[in-house]
Amino acid sequence: MIEVLLVLMWVSAVIALQIRDMLAAVLLLGVFSMLSCLIFFLLHAPDVALTEAAVGTGVGTVMLIWIVYRTGRKDST
Amino acid sequence: MNVGAAVFLGLGVLFSIMGNVGVLVFPDPYTRLQASSTCTTTSVLSFFIGCMFIVGWGPMLGRLLVITLFFFVTSPISAHIIARFAWKSGVVPWRKSFAMKRHAERRDD
């Protein structure tokens, strides 16, 4: 079960690096942090999962969305 | 494992399958949102009720009630703001008659 989630995390991270649309990259990073929270939970570490859920899903997404809003959505390169 | 838990967990699995199928086959964001958000809300609610049957009377029941109440409040609001985001940013809803007409025009060419 953990192997499936690790493969899924790998897929979402690679696509978030490759994609041109910044908002879609932020959404994929949200999925990435959800899955990593789930993996910490499956490995019997609820405190780490709590921190990951608060920081990765909430604060990290808010900060990245704010940065995308200030700089522009399309990747220029 | 009593009967109520089995019934509600089975209902949750059924609605979860149908939500995923609907998200994959439907043509535009609004109909996908119909399938995903609302069918999945029903499935997650069914899972919670099944878990309440499993845990019985105790400290886990209180936390499950709090989580269920919060999910019941936040889920329609998040579905509504996604739909409002799509509506405000100008996604055109798919319509049956348009698709049929376009199909007929393509046949005539």
Add this chain to the structure above:
Amino acid sequence: MLAWVIRFMVLSIVVSMVRVVIGPTVADRMIGLNLVAAQTLALLVLISVSMERSIYLDVALVYDIFGFVGILVMTRYFSGKKGEL
């Protein structure tokens, strides 16, 4: 029975990742994210019920609150910009 339901929900997350990856517009990706978030919440509750520890349910509650805040902020910032989707 709970173990089978947990395995099924992991497979269901795999299927719903497809819409996040291929979605043509951002609204589609957001729908996929919402779907993954709801199923992850159900999975957290199911795992903590199968482990029978009441402490583990706190993670599910915090996760629910912060996922909602994340989606709220996403739509809040970008609903002002028209015609970019």
Add this chain to the structure above:
Amino acid sequence: MDLRTRWALVRFGITFLSLFAGWLLFTWSLDSGSLLAGGVSSLAVSLVTYPIFVEETEAGRRAHLPRPHMFLLFLAALVFSMYVASFRVLWRILRGDINPRVVHFRTRLKTDIARVVLTSSITLTPGTITLDLDDDHLVVHWLDAQTTHSRYAGMLIKGAYEKLLRGVWL
């Protein structure tokens, strides 16, 4: 004691009771230390946040406080109709014939909180999603539309909920 002070006290009491009920549900223990900690912290939080939790309007008390028995009836009807409509949407997904349309209609509910509850329950019922709510004008996306006439569509979609909600909030 004038009317404003009494209404502020009522709002403070509502906020305190709901916070304390949440604390009791979450800890599930009747120790004196736990009760004391919960009481002090919910007192402090409700002193700060009661103007936000229950808004001050000129409409009076009945606009904000739901009747409890009608509210429980409404919740039961909502969950039941959720399951029924989920099976209907499931049949639609299996057969693959959908006829989605966007319909507009108005509601007759007066208070804001009743309108928000109506919007949420329309969204929560599978088959319909509220796209926009502007004062009393709703824009609803309907999965299998039978009519686009505003009045009949309103009767078909919000029908039972509005009748029940008029009993809950005033």
